[in-house]
Amino acid sequence: MIRPAIPADGSFLADMVVEAANWRAGSTRPRPTVLSDPVYRNYIAGWQRPADHGVVAVDHDGRAVGAAWYRLFSPEASVHGFVASGVPELIIGVRPLWRSQGVGRSLLRALTDGARANGYARLTLSVERDNFAGALYRSEGFAVVGSRGDRETMVRSLR
Numbered sequence: 322m323i324r325p326a327i328p329a330d331g332s333f334l335a336d337m338v339v340e341a342a343n344w345r346a347g348s349t350r351p352r353p354t355v356l357s358d359p360v361y362r363n364y365i366a367g368w369q370r371p372a373d374h375g376v377v378a379v380d381h382d383g384r385a386v387g388a389a390w391y392r393l394f395s396p397e398a399s400v401h402g403f404v405a406s407g408v409p410e411l412i413i414g415v416r417p418l419w420r421s422q423g424v425g426r427s428l429l430r431a432l433t434d435g436a437r438a439n440g441y442a443r444l445t446l447s448v449e450r451d452n453f454a455g456a457l458y459r460s461e462g463f464a465v466v467g468s469r470g471d472r473e474t475m476v477r478s479l480r
């Protein structure tokens with residue numbers, strides 16, 4: 322089941338930021354290290370601000386297993402996927418045991434629907450070039466609009 326994210330989900334969303342930072346097999350950056358990185362911290366600090374919107378996938382017992390959310394940033398913010406003011410950046414993560422079972426795609430679709438309903442014209446994200454998630458994003462309508470080092474910025478039009 323997918324439900325809207327609420328302020329009390331902040332700690333779980335931070336877990337998902339840590340998962341995203343450690344997506345590569347064998348990467349075990351500790352939670353405090355990831356969350357003290359200014360870029361990763363920007364994706365979660367102060368959750369939930371008025372313009373923040375997210376969705377959480379829960380198991381049969383109501384435990385969170387994955388989440389996707391978006392946040393607006395200013396041009397000065399240290400983030401990976403900024404393209405323009407007013408274009409929110411998407412972040413997504415699924416707990417390891419629940420991956421490759423359709424949770425991520427369902428979260429992406431729910432979040433995209435939410436962004437469109439909230440009047441946004443585009444969503445942006447950033448993904449490392451060799452992360453399979455890039456193929457998932459492409460299959461959901463995101464296209465590469467630029468690259469920064471080993472990362473690609475992808476944007477989806479919601480119109």
Ligand SMILES: CC(C)(COP(=O)(O)OP(=O)(O)OC[C@H]1O[C@@H](n2cnc3c(N)ncnc32)[C@H](O)[C@@H]1OP(=O)(O)O)[C@@H](O)C(=O)NCCC(=O)NCCS
Nearest residue numbers: 340341344414415420421422423424425426448453454457
């Ligand atoms: C990326 C992530 C959110 C995707 O969620 P997921 O629940 O695993 O993805 P899904 O099961 O919905 O799979 C979507 C597609 O990805 C592909 N896929 C899934 N797992 C894969 C794997 N291990 N290797 C290659 N492709 C894979 C499949 O092609 C699938 O397409 P299909 O529906 O045609 O079968 C999740 O794997 C994750 O949290 N990974 C670690 C953190 C991360 O990389 N976050 C993103 C940072 S940009």
